[in-house]
Amino acid sequence: MTRGIVHAVTGTSTDVGKTVVTAAITAAVGTIGASVAVCKPVQTGVSEDQPGDLADIRRLVGPVVGAECARYPDPLAPETAARRSGMPPVLLSDIIDAVGELAARHDVTLVEGAGGVLVRLAPDLTLLDVSSAVAADGIVVVVPAGLGTLNHAELTVGALRAHGLRPSGLVIGSWPQEPDLAMTCNRTDLSRLTGVPVVGVIPTGAGSLAPDDFRRRAGSWFDPHWLTTEFAVHRREGVPQ
Numbered sequence: 001m002t003r004g005i006v007h008a009v010t011g012t013s014t015d016v017g018k019t020v021v022t023a024a025i026t027a028a029v030g031t032i033g034a035s036v037a038v039c040k041p042v043q044t045g046v047s048e049d050q051p052g053d054l055a056d057i058r059r060l061v062g063p064v065v066g067a068e069c070a071r072y073p074d075p076l077a078p079e080t081a082a083r084r085s086g087m088p089p090v091l092l093s094d095i096i097d098a099v100g101e102l103a104a105r106h107d108v109t110l111v112e113g114a115g116g117v118l119v120r121l122a123p124d125l126t127l128l129d130v131s132s133a134v135a136a137d138g139i140v141v142v143v144p145a146g147l148g149t150l151n152h153a154e155l156t157v158g159a160l161r162a163h164g165l166r167p168s169g170l171v172i173g174s175w176p177q178e179p180d181l182a183m184t185c186n187r188t189d190l191s192r193l194t195g196v197p198v199v200g201v202i203p204t205g206a207g208s209l210a211p212d213d214f215r216r217r218a219g220s221w222f223d224p225h226w227l228t229t230e231f232a233v234h235r236r237e238g239v240p241q
């Protein structure tokens, strides 16, 4: 069966805005006419009945088809949280199945990791392994705007490339109204030093917008050429709409 394209969404660390960026790409790609699903392979830091990242995405975007393969209550790296909970770690085969099922029915499937790219999702499993196993077409890297981001961005992009993965773009997760000197310089230095273009800049406060505003504005936060190149022209023949 022909599948849609799959992009992983990683970041230089936790709390850099991966979920907000995933929601923004979901909304922006939706406005160019492609169907989007989201997989969060492992969710930590919430109990069974609490909203996780998929719920945050639905709060911002509206109904989105999603899959979560495992969740653990402690707000820790998944491997650690699983061990402390006494529950089994997530299985790569479950993640592959979940992503495969979503990608069979949607033009685009986004896979949001937990924390940065080397965080252990299970004892011997990172988002690098997941991205290779699902043959991700590209990896979106979410980065902070400020001082320190150059080093973390280069380390993350280097790890992706060393694993044979393609970073498809950098997205600044939270851009303030009054950027400081480092932020202003980083806008150009991030691309120059990593060799990966900055393809999106999410304004600070975006995560608190009402859904209508979020959906309406999301497309303007991304390079339109990137959106269409990565997510529209690759629409697969035969993927049911």
Ligand SMILES: Nc1ncnc2c1ncn2[C@@H]1O[C@H](COP(=O)(O)OP(=O)(O)OP(=O)(O)O)[C@@H](O)[C@H]1O
Binding pocket: 011, 013, 014, 015, 016, 017, 018, 019, 020, 021, 053, 113, 114, 115, 116, 173, 174, 175, 202, 203, 204, 205, 206, 207, 208
């Ligand atoms: N552009 C933004 N505007 C407003 N709030 C934001 C923005 N980006 C991120 N945040 C807030 O920062 C916090 C961390 O963002 P987010 O949850 O997207 O991080 P994450 O990288 O997905 O972390 P995790 O590793 O836990 O998945 C959240 O409270 C979120 O609402």
Ligand SMILES: C[C@H](N)[C@H](N)CCCCCC(=O)O
Binding pocket: 014, 015, 043, 044, 045, 074, 075, 076, 077, 078, 114, 115, 116, 119
């Ligand atoms: C609980 C948190 N919000 C994330 N989901 C998990 C982040 C793990 C980070 C581990 C680390 O890099 O030290």
Ligand SMILES: [Mg+2]
Binding pocket: 018, 019, 020, 053, 112
């Ligand atoms: Mg998140």
